[in-house]
Amino acid sequence: MGHRKYSAPRRGSVAFRPRARAKSLEPRIRTWPNMRSEKPTFLGFAGFKAGEIHVLTIDDRERTPNFGKHFLNEATVIVTPPLRIIGIRGYTEDYHGRHAVFDIYAKDLPKKLDRKFQAKFSQEAFSKAELVLNKVTSIMAIVAILPNEVNISQKKPFVFELAVSGADIKNQYEYLKGLLGKQIRAADVIKTGQFVDVFGITRGKGVEGPVTRFGIKRKQHKSRKSVRAVGTLGPISPAVVMYTVARQGQRGFHQRTEYNKRILMMSNTESDGQNLINPSGGFKHFGIIKGDYMVLKGSIPGVPKRIIKLRHAIRRTNAKIIEPRVIEVVAQ
Numbered sequence: 001m002g003h004r005k006y007s008a009p010r011r012g013s014v015a016f017r018p019r020a021r022a023k024s025l026e027p028r029i030r031t032w033p034n035m036r037s038e039k040p041t042f043l044g045f046a047g048f049k050a051g052e053i054h055v056l057t058i059d060d061r062e063r064t065p066n067f068g069k070h071f072l073n074e075a076t077v078i079v080t081p082p083l084r085i086i087g088i089r090g091y092t093e094d095y096h097g098r099h100a101v102f103d104i105y106a107k108d109l110p111k112k113l114d115r116k117f118q119a120k121f122s123q124e125a126f127s128k129a130e131l132v133l134n135k136v137t138s139i140m141a142i143v144a145i146l147p148n149e150v151n152i153s154q155k156k157p158f159v160f161e162l163a164v165s166g167a168d169i170k171n172q173y174e175y176l177k178g179l180l181g182k183q184i185r186a187a188d189v190i191k192t193g194q195f196v197d198v199f200g201i202t203r204g205k206g207v208e209g210p211v212t213r214f215g216i217k218r219k220q221h222k223s224r225k226s227v228r229a230v231g232t233l234g235p236i237s238p239a240v241v242m243y244t245v246a247r248q249g250q251r252g253f254h255q256r257t258e259y260n261k262r263i264l265m266m267s268n269t270e271s272d273g274q275n276l277i278n279p280s281g282g283f284k285h286f287g288i289i290k291g292d293y294m295v296l297k298g299s300i301p302g303v304p305k306r307i308i309k310l311r312h313a314i315r316r317t318n319a320k321i322i323e324p325r326v327i328e329v330v331a332q
Contacts, residue, residue: 010244011214011215011216011217011246012213012214012215012216012246014244016254017243019213019249019250019251019254020249020250020254021204021250021253021254022201022253022254022255024201025201025306025307026158026160026201026307026309027199027200027201027255027307027308027309028199028255029044029163029199029309029311031314032044032163032165032311032314033165033311033312033313033314034165035165035166035312036166037165037166037167038166038167039166039167039171039175040164040165040166040167040171040172040175040176041164041165041166041189042141042162042163042164042184042188042189043162043163043164043165043311043312044162044163044189044309044310044311044312045080045083045162045186045189045190045309045310046080046083046143046145046158046160046307046308046309046310047078047079047080047081047145047186047293047294047307047308047310048078048079048081048147048150048152048305048306048307048308049076049077049078049079049200049286049300049302049303049304049305049306049308050077050078050079050283050286050289050293050304051076051077051279051283051284051285051286051304052074052075052076052077052299053075053076053077053277053279053295053329053330053331054072054073054074054075054329054330055072055073055075055264055265055295055297055326055328055329055330056070056071056072056073056326056327056328056329056330057070057071057073057264057324057325057326057327058070058071058324058325058327059071060322060324060325070327072330073264073297073298074297074298074299075264075295075296075297075298076295076296076298076299076300077277077283077289077293077294077295078293078294078295078296078300078308078310079150079289079291079292079293080185080186080291080292080293080294081145081146081149081150081291081292082149082183082184082185082292083143083144083145083162083183083184084110084143084144084145084146084181084182084183085106085141085142085143085176085179085180085181085182085183085184086105086106086109086110086113086119086142086143086144086159086180086181087103087104087105087106087119087141087142087180088102088103088104088129088139088140088141088142088173088176088177088180089102089103089104089139089140089141089142089161090102090129090132090133090136090138090139090140090173091136091137091138091139091140092132092135092136092137093137093138098137098138101132101135101136102125102128102129102132103125103142104122104125104126104129104177104180105119105120105121105122105125105142106121106180106181107121107181108181109121109181110144110146110157112146112148112155112156112157113144113157113159115155115156115157116144116156116157116159117159126177129173130173133169133170133173136169136173137169138163138169139164139169139172139173139176140161140162140163140164141161141162141163141164141176141179142159142160142161142162143159143160143161143162144157144158144159145157145158145307147305147307149291150289150290150291151287151288151290152305158307160309164176185292186266186292186294187266187292190263190266190294190310190312191263191266191321191323192263192264192265192266192323192324193262193263193321193322193323193324194262194263194312194313194321195260195261195262195263195313195316195319196260196261196263196296196310196311196312196313197257197258197259197260197261197310197311197312197313197314197315198257198258198261198296198300198301198308198309198310199255199256199257199308199309199310199311200255200256200258200300200301200302200306200307200308200309201253201254201255201256201301201302201306202252202253202254202255202256202301202302203252203253203301203302203303204252204253205251205252205253206250206251206252207248207249207250207251208248208249208250208251209228209229209248210228210229210230210246210247210248211228212251213246213248213249213251214246216230216246219231230245230246230247233245256301258298258300258301259313259314259315260313260315260316261296261297261298261300262296262297262324263294263295263296263297264295264296264297264324264326265294265295265324265326265329266292266293266294266295267292267293267294268291268292268293269289269290269291269293270291276329277289277293277295277329277331278331279331280331283304284304285303285304285305286304286305295329
């Protein structure tokens with residue numbers, strides 16, 4: 001009884017440990033790609049998940065059996081209200097990590113920003129920032145997105161950092177300084193047909209057992225008192241349960257990253273009409289979409305109304321952007 005008769009691969013990936021609840025409803029982007037361009041550009045955007053639809057396109061993947069034929073894609077709709085550039089933050093870097101050296105905030109800030117934190121405009125901050133600009137290694141834009149602009153009842157805005165790349169540090173600073181206090185739209189950052197990485201918090205499932213959580217095999221019905229429990233927790237010595245042993249615990253509500261999601265459509269309900277993207281009665285648990293939106297191929301993590309962050313694809317730097325040929329949009 002001390003060994004197994006046949007070898008088998010381990011159950012459950014160790015890559016997603018620890019499977020604990022996410023600390024926040026807002027996902028974090030810890031790594032940004034390095035875009036080589038003459039002008040400064042933003043490297044990401046954000047929105048709110050609305051629901052799923054089907055999009056009929058012409059398959060443009062060369063060297064595939066379905067090339068040039070109709071292809072029905074499962075897709076996800078993300079509402080993308082404009083982002084407000086409320087501040088600029090500069091970082092220096094050494095062997096201890098990154099350190100913020102200056103923060104600059106816009107003069108006209110959203111009124112509901114006080115629910116998040118207190119930010120004050122100071123003219124002296126600009127002169128102090130320009131003095132240490134030669135020591136700065138990276139510059140981030142502090143942006144805010146307001147959920148109530150897309151008919152979500154949450155009043156507190158989401159505030160996060162958005163990376164800027166291209167040109168040099170001085171040009172990036174001047175670029176953000178000119179946009180301070182203004183809004184940017186998704187069409188200014190991302191193009192149709194581009195591949196992006198999606199960051200989201202998955203749907204929470206609560207506490208689950210090891211069979212559901214890790215996919216271990218159920219024991220036979222004559223096995224002691226339990227069928228869905230782990231067969232062994234480990235050897236008798238050392239008397240320690242290793243972290244690799246499947247145990248019950250939290251399932252879902254984890255931060256997950258989906259790489260290389262293609263953008264099939266980007267539009268506005270005022271220009272193409274609300275009936276194109278909205279199903280009859282609106283999306284379930286979301287409602288009617290008004291304003292800017294984008295359609296991503298495939299599914300993305302999270303539930304409706306949850307914030308989703310987008311980033312330029314970090315694994316696909318030299319891919320050619322080809323705009324998909326959309327034939328029909330089938331709203332569910």
